[in-house]
Amino acid sequence: MAEYDPQRIEAKWQKVWAGRDAFRAVDNDASRPKYYLLEMLPYPSGTLHMGHMRNYTIGDAVARYKRMCGYNVLHPIGWDAFGLPAENAAIKRGIPPREWTNSNIAQMKAVCKRFGFSYDWQREISTCEPEYYRWNQWFFLRMLERGLAYRKRSRVNWCPQCQTVLANEQVIDGFCWQHDTTAVEAKEIDQWFLRITKYSDALLDGVKDLAGGWPERVLIMQQNWIGKSRGTRVRFAVAEMKTDPLEIFTTRVDTIYGVSAVLLSPAHKNLPELLAGVPGSGAIGQQLKAMQQRSVKTEEIAQAEKIGFFTGRFAVNPFSGQRVPIWVANFVLAEYGTGAVMAVPAHDQRDYEFAEKYHLPVKVVVQPASGAPLSADRMAEAYVEYGRLADSGPYTGLASEQAIEKMAADAAAKGFGAAETTYRLKDWGISRQRYWGTPIPVVYCKNDGVVGVPDDQLPVRLPENVTLTGQGKSPLALVPEFLNTTCPKCGGPAERETDTMDTFIDSSWYFYRYTDPHDDRAPFDKAKAAYWFQIDQYIGGVEHAILHLIYSRFFCKVMNELGLVNHREPVKRLFSQGMVLKDGAKMSKSKGNVVGAIDMADKYGCDTGRMYTLFAAPPEKDLEWSEQGIEGSARFLNRVFRLVDKHAERLRAVTLDWSARTDFATATAKEKVLVRKAHQTLKRVTNDFEARWHFNTSVALIMEFVNELTAQEPLDQDVAPAVLKRVLSILVLMLFPMTPHVAEEMWEMLGNSGTIGDQKWPAYREDLAREEQIEIPVQVNGRVRAKVVVEADLNDDDLKERAMADARIAPLVAGKEVARVVVVPKKLVNIVLK
RNA sequence: GCCGAGGUGGCGAAACGGCAGACGCAGUGGACUCAAAAUCCACCGUGGGCAACCACAUGCGGGUUCAAGUCCCGCCCUCGGCACCA
Numbered sequence: 001m002a003e004y005d006p007q008r009i010e011a012k013w014q015k016v017w018a019g020r021d022a023f024r025a026v027d028n029d030a031s032r033p034k035y036y037l038l039e040m041l042p043y044p045s046g047t048l049h050m051g052h053m054r055n056y057t058i059g060d061a062v063a064r065y066k067r068m069c070g071y072n073v074l075h076p077i078g079w080d081a082f083g084l085p086a087e088n089a090a091i092k093r094g095i096p097p098r099e100w101t102n103s104n105i106a107q108m109k110a111v112c113k114r115f116g117f118s119y120d121w122q123r124e125i126s127t128c129e130p131e132y133y134r135w136n137q138w139f140f141l142r143m144l145e146r147g148l149a150y151r152k153r154s155r156v157n158w159c160p161q162c163q164t165v166l167a168n169e170q171v172i173d174g175f176c177w178q179h180d181t182t183a184v185e186a187k188e189i190d191q192w193f194l195r196i197t198k199y200s201d202a203l204l205d206g207v208k209d210l211a212g213g214w215p216e217r218v219l220i221m222q223q224n225w226i227g228k229s230r231g232t233r234v235r236f237a238v239a240e241m242k243t244d245p246l247e248i249f250t251t252r253v254d255t256i257y258g259v260s261a262v263l264l265s266p267a268h269k270n271l272p273e274l275l276a277g278v279p280g281s282g283a284i285g286q287q288l289k290a291m292q293q294r295s296v297k298t299e300e301i302a303q304a305e306k307i308g309f310f311t312g313r314f315a316v317n318p319f320s321g322q323r324v325p326i327w328v329a330n331f332v333l334a335e336y337g338t339g340a341v342m343a344v345p346a347h348d349q350r351d352y353e354f355a356e357k358y359h360l361p362v363k364v365v366v367q368p369a370s371g372a373p374l375s376a377d378r379m380a381e382a383y384v385e386y387g388r389l390a391d392s393g394p395y396t397g398l399a400s401e402q403a404i405e406k407m408a409a410d411a412a413a414k415g416f417g418a419a420e421t422t423y424r425l426k427d428w429g430i431s432r433q434r435y436w437g438t439p440i441p442v443v444y445c446k447n448d449g450v451v452g453v454p455d456d457q458l459p460v461r462l463p464e465n466v467t468l469t470g471q472g473k474s475p476l477a478l479v480p481e482f483l484n485t486t487c488p489k490c491g492g493p494a495e496r497e498t499d500t501m502d503t504f505i506d507s508s509w510y511f512y513r514y515t516d517p518h519d520d521r522a523p524f525d526k527a528k529a530a531y532w533f534q535i536d537q538y539i540g541g542v543e544h545a546i547l548h549l550i551y552s553r554f555f556c557k558v559m560n561e562l563g564l565v566n567h568r569e570p571v572k573r574l575f576s577q578g579m580v581l582k583d584g585a586k587m588s589k590s591k592g593n594v595v596g597a598i599d600m601a602d603k604y605g606c607d608t609g610r611m612y613t614l615f616a617a618p619p620e621k622d623l624e625w626s627e628q629g630i631e632g633s634a635r636f637l638n639r640v641f642r643l644v645d646k647h648a649e650r651l652r653a654v655t656l657d658w659s660a661r662t663d664f665a666t667a668t669a670k671e672k673v674l675v676r677k678a679h680q681t682l683k684r685v686t687n688d689f690e691a692r693w694h695f696n697t698s699v700a701l702i703m704e705f706v707n708e709l710t711a712q713e714p715l716d717q718d719v720a721p722a723v724l725k726r727v728l729s730i731l732v733l734m735l736f737p738m739t740p741h742v743a744e745e746m747w748e749m750l751g752n753s754g755t756i757g758d759q760k761w762p763a764y765r766e767d768l769a770r771e772e773q774i775e776i777p778v779q780v781n782g783r784v785r786a787k788v789v790v791e792a793d794l795n796d797d798d799l800k801e802r803a804m805a806d807a808r809i810a811p812l813v814a815g816k817e818v819a820r821v822v823v824v825p826k827k828l829v830n831i832v833l834k
Numbered sequence: 835g836c837c838g839a840g841g842u843g844g845c846g847a848a849a850c851g852g853c854a855g856a857c858g859c860a861g862u863g864g865a866c867u868c869a870a871a872a873u874c875c876a877c878c879g880u881g882g883g884c885a886a887c888c889a890c891a892u893g894c895g896g897g898u899u900c901a902a903g904u905c906c907c908g909c910c911c912u913c914g915g916c917a918c919c920a
Contacts, residue, residue, distance in 0.1 A: 217838050217915080224837070224916055231920080250920060263920090306918075331918040341920045349835095350918055424919060542914080615858070616846060622913090624846065628859055635873095636858085642873095697848070700857035707857090710874095777853045782901050784853050822900050828852050832900045 002749070004641035006605020010741040013755075014116050022757045023063075023118040025074040027515075028531050035071035036532045037063050038511055040540030040548070043080045046104035048111040050580040050587055050613075050625060051541065053597040057610045058577060058619050058695070059539050060117045064737040065689050067118075068761040074532050075118055076514040078125035079105050082133075082503045084162060084178065087436045090468045097436045098464060101128055111598050115606045116741055123517045127506035128436070132513065134459030135523035136505050137441040139555070141452045142562055144442070148195045151450065155267075156429060158187040164433045165191065170547075192440060192499070193427040196554045200226055200423045203553055206569050213573040215620075218545040225546050227424025232408045233338065234417035236262050236315035239323055243273055246315055246326070249337030249422060253411070254403035255347040257392040258365035260355055262315045262326045263308065263343050266291040267334035271311075274326065278312035291330050306331050306354045317342075318416040319407070320393060329354060337422050345382065346374075352382040365392050366400060428551065430502040435468055435475035437500030445487035445494040454488050460496070474498040507548055508555040511535060511570065529565060534572040542576040549574070575693065578622040580613075587625070595625055607739035608634045614695040614738055637742055640706055640735070644728055644746045647715055652751030654721045656729055662768060668718045672772075674709065675723065678730045679769035681705040682762060685734050695738065702734055725750060730762050778803040779830040780812050788829075796823045803829040 017023065039059040042052055056077075063075040079101075086097035105126060112119065125132055143149040157166040159176040170177040171184050196203075204226050207219050231251035238246060246262055264271060266288055275281045287309050308329035315326050331350060332341055345355035345362040355362055362376040366387040373390075374383055386400035395403050411417030431440065439460045441453035453460055463482045468475055476482050476498035487494040509523070515532045516524040549571075556570040579586050582593040600609045612633040617623040662675045681701050688698040709715065709731075715724055728750060736743035736756045747756050771792050776799065778786045786808040790799060800823050803809060813831060822830040 220838060221915055227916090227919065229919070248920085252920075304918080329918095331920095333919065336919045344920090348920070350920075353918095422919080424916095545915080618847085621840095621847095626846070626859070629846070632858055639873095694848095696846090697857080700848075703857055775853090779853085779901075782852095787853075820900065822852090824852060824901095828901090830852080830900055 002641075002645050004638050004742070006607060006637075006742070007602075009745045010114075010116060010606055013741045013744045014113065016744070016755060017116070017118070017757070020755065020757070022755070023073075023075065023120050024122065025076070025120045025532075026072055027528050029072045032070055032072050034074065034532060035066045035537075036074045036535045037066065037537050038074075038076070038514075038535050038539070040538070040544060041078045041080045041507060041510060042108065043083060043085075044101055044104040044108055045085060046107055047594075048108045048597045050595055050597060050600075053115070053600075053609065054580050054613045054619075054623065055539060055541070055577055056112065056115065056117050057613050058575075058693075060115075060740075061610075061614065061695060061737040062537065062539075062689070063118050064740060064757075065761065067757065068733075068736070068759060070760070074123075074514065075120060076123040076125075076517075077112065077117070077119045077121075078123075078510060078514070079108075079127065080503065080507055080510075081105065081126045081128035082437045082500075082506055084164075084434065084436070087434060087468060090436075096464065097468075098128065101126075101436075111601075114598065114601055115610070118740075123514045125510065125513055125517050127503070127510065130459045130461055131518075131520065132510075133438040133462075133506070135509075135513070136438040136501060137453070137458050137460060138455065138523060139505075139509065139558075140501070141441060141455065141458075143194060143558065144452050146561075148198065148558065149192060150195065151190055151192055153188060153190050154193075154429070155186050155188055156191060157184045159184055162434075165189070165429060165431060191429050191431045192497075193429050194554075196428045196551075197423060197425055199554055199557050200228065200425050202557055202568075203425075203550065204228060206553060206557075209569055210571075210574075214571075215542075215574060215576050218542070218549065218574060218576060221545045222550055225425060225550065228421060229423070230419070230421050231337075232404070232411060232417055233420040234318065234342070234411055236317060236324075236342075238274070238326070239314040239316055241274075241313065244270065245416075246270065246340050247338040248340045248342045249420065250342055252344070252347060252400075252404070253407045253417075254386075254389060254392075254395070254398075254400045255344040255365055256317065256319050256342060256407065257389075257395075258344045258346050258363040259317050259320075259322070259324055259342045260345055260351075260360040260363065261324050261343040263329040263332050263341050263351075263354075264311075264326065265332040265334040265339045266328055266330060268328070268332075268339050271328065274311055274313050280312075284309060284311070288328065291328070304330070306350065306357065308354060308358065310358075318411070318414070325360075327358075335426070336424070346376060346379065347382055347384055349382045349384060352379075363391070365390055369399075428502075428554075430505060431499040432502055433474045434500055435462075435466060437503060438462070438505065439476065439482075440497040440499055440501055442497045443485055443487060443494040444497070445490060445492060447492055448487055448489040448494075451487055451489050451494070457488065462500075474500070476500070504547060504551050508551045509559070511538075511552075512559075512565075523564070526564060533565065533570065534567050535570055537573045537575065538571045539575045539577060541579070545576065575619070577619050578617065580623050580625055582625045584624070600630070604630060604634050605637075605741075607742045608637055611637065611699060611739050615699040616696065618694045618696050620693075636703060636706070637739065639710075640731070641742060641746065643706065643709060644732070644749055647724060647728065648746075648749040648751070650716060651721055651725045651728070652749075654725045654751070656725055656750075656752055657722065658726070658762070660722060660726070662723055662726075664768075667723070670712055670715075670718045671720065671723050673712060674715075674719065674727045675768050676771065677705055677708045678727045679764045682730055682734065682764040683766075683769050686761070686764060689737070698734075699738065702731070705731060732756070733759060733762055774826060776803070776826075777828045778806060778809055779828060780809065781833055782830060785809060785812060792826065796825060799823055799825075800829060803831070 037059060039055050063073050067073050081101050086101045089095055089100045090097045140149055157171045159166050159182055161179040161182040176182045176184055210219060229251055231249055232253040233247055233249050235245040235247050275284060308327045311326045313326045314323045316323055343351040345351045346364045347366055364374045364376050367373050367390045368387045389395050389398050389403050408419040439462055441460045443451050445451055463479050466479055483495055485494055485496050512524045512529050515528045519525055552570055559565045560568055587594045612630040616629055664672060684701050685698045688694050732743050732746045744756055773789055774792045775787050775789050777784045778788055786806045788802050788806050790802055800821050817834040819832045819834045
């Protein structure tokens with residue numbers, strides 16, 4: 001009697017798989033379909049947590065299933081190895097970032113191997129290696145050539161904690177994404193940007209192609225993030241001043257006859273000029289300063305009181321010719337549209353509140369299509385719906401929709417405006433004043449200005465042995481042998497760029513590198529990428545729904561233009577898995593509720609852990625970690641193991657013959673039950689893998705199957721060994737994608753040859769899954785009153801008759817008039833009485 | 835405020851418009867044991883009944899249907915995203 005010893009079994013089979021090179025993906029194999037399955041590459045923090053574990057378990061189950069179905073599966077992993085924590089470790093503990101990073105990678109790799117994830121380790125990449133990051137530099141230079149990378153002095157989000165600039169995407173509610181108690185500050189410095197906004201429409205259009213393959217919520221989040229908005233740009237001349245007109249952006253040009261003021265953001269570039277010479281500008285300057293130092297937490301901004309002041313200047317409404325005051329208002333965003341808006345109190349709630357406070361006139365210029373007409377003195381809030389224009393000169397009487405079009409066209413014809421589309425998406429600021437990242441490959445020369453480093457001088461290596469202090473500007477500026485160089489154009493002295501790239505660059509194209517990970521002439525071979533791409537299935541956490549996934553799509557579009565790839569979207573299907581929670585909260589060190597993957601594997605074995613994560617919740621939902629729950633999975637695997645062990649000896653010598661068909665005419669009753677249950681389970685588990693990805697129900701089905709096998713004991717009576725061997729083999733094969741080690745062990749115990757990796761996923765047979773007799777509930781007026789057992793192929797009329805004749809039904813129906821009888825074939829009978 | 839997802843036993847959860855609660859956890863009773871653990875068997879939504887059985891029950895209120903957890907309309911609550919975006 002063997003004992004289930006997961007530690008022994010798991011080590012044993014991992015060695016076998018490694019010896020057979022079982023997870024190697026074969027480039028350009030035309031003999032079978034390819035399947036590119038990818039999980040998001042982890043940041044090597046050192047600990048592999050349950051979120052990773054869940055992600056890789058789902059991926060591994062699919063990878064193993066697909067291999068059994070005959071696919072050439074590419075299932076790679078790598079390390080997102082650049083980034084701040086390594087630098088912080090260096091500052092705090094004096095460990096060089098590379099050493100810290102590589103030792104973390106080694107630890108996490110060991111855990112991945114301990115879990116038996118079926119990765120092709122020959123394709124492992126680490127983004128902090130020069131062999132990888134030189135291609136970040138290469139991509140940057142291609143973008144520089146095409147004007148997609150550019151330098152601009154700009155107001156940036158500065159995190160005092162990180163001592164660096166953050167992308168807009170890394171600012172969450174005004175706080176640093178890494179330090180949620182540190183408010184982000186504004187700072188002006190020269191920065192490199194990637195022109196992602198050039199692809200706003202392309203990224204938006206691409207969403208249509210992704211529909212169906214990507215979760216809808218992710219696509220909606222991306223659409224919102226891009227934030228396309230159609231409107232009109234209108235120029236208001238400044239009265240009594242020879243200066244540039246003020247441009248405003250509005251989506252409601254139809255309300256322009258109701259303008260009471262032009263509102264400028266406190267950071268508007270024309271303000272100094274407008275304010276110059278205005279009486280009391282000293283006091284105004286004070287107010288302005290106070291306003292510019294507003295709170296940066298967006299939630300507070302949204303709820304903050306609207307304040308503003310009159311500049312002393314006036315602007316002219318180009319449609320009506322009316323003079324309106326120019327104000328500065330704290331709620332006007334400098335970064336969106338033109339940084340200036342027209343205030344229409346009657347038709348915009350914010351303007352309404354502003355007008356109430358500062359006693360600006362309210363003029364109704366759009367009336368509702370039906371109901372009582374509005375008047376300014378009876379309004380309690382702005383009317384923001386479309387309607388019919390009133391008091392709007394030649395446009396009076398038009399519907400809003402038509403007015404918007406006509407007015408934009410007229411503005412363009414008369415030269416004071418135009419229809420315009422704006423986006424919320426901004427260019428991607430990639431400069432980081434940090435050390436542990438990809439050096440930006442440009443030099444600054446007195447003669448030639450900004451010069452890209454020529455391709456044959458790549459990579460620009462990140463110098464190591466650098467003392468890090470964590471203070472002020474870029475650490476690389478303090479390394480003279482890095483900083484001082486010669487200009488590639490004139491040969492004269494020049495200085496290198498000392499900022500490094502945002503690490504999101506690394507992860508924007510890494511999945512192409514897996515197709516050709518050791519190429520030293522190009523980021524990847526076009527033919528190899530063409531063979532493997534698109535990614536058939538990408539799996540990761542929903543926290544990457546915006547940043548990583550939108551940057552990756554942008555890179556793909558650029559790569560398409562560079563002729564490197566033929567497709568426009570890198571990922572065909574995306575799956576967002578839920579979080580792993582403990583006591584209702586996300587596991588985190590600060591909450592002290594972290595369950596380490598390796599501890600769990602030591603205690604129960606990784607197969608038990610895999611089974612539990614698949615069983616406890618459907619993969620897209622959050623999973624509440626429960627110690628008792630995992631005990632249950634351990635019990636189940638023990639039970640299966642004992643069941644197989646009990647019969648293994650008798651079955652070992654029996655040949656497994658899939659072509660032998662169980663003949664239901666001669667089979668024993670017990671054989672029929674077992675074979676049917678096996679094929680019914682197989683049918684539904686196959687469907688779970690193919691369509692629904694609800695592995696929790698797959699596990700439940702297999703448990704039911706095992707319960708049935710146990711209930712039919714003794715299985716050495718009335719069951720032919722050949723039949724039992726097939727039934728148990730089906731059980732083991734179905735378990736393999738989820739709990740591969742114990743499945744392999746049981747496969748061997750049954751005397752089967754080879755490894756399961758060489759086996760085909762068994763095909764279920766409808767004829768073997770079909771029941772001869774089925775139980776049909778019989779309802780009277782929609783309530784179940786009886787159940788009748790009938791032959792599965794009984795026709796509707798006979799079924800109806802049997803239902804009516806049932807001993808429990810007949811008295812209920814007797815003497816009553818039957819209005820109708822609903823018969824749902826193979827499902828139910830409902831007798832409706834009058 | 836806008837957008838999205840979701841509310842089903844003590845808990846995690848099942849359920850092509852067709853028997854609500856599969857499967858598991860916890861719990862209760864029993865077998866095995868000197869005893870415990872492990873294992874095995876039985877029970878396990880609420881109320882009534884000795885029982886067969888009956889009634890009620892999927893956040894709340896309506897509706898469609900022979901039949902609604904599932905579809906439609908109106909609310910409430912929870913979670914996630916966006917947020918003074920003009």
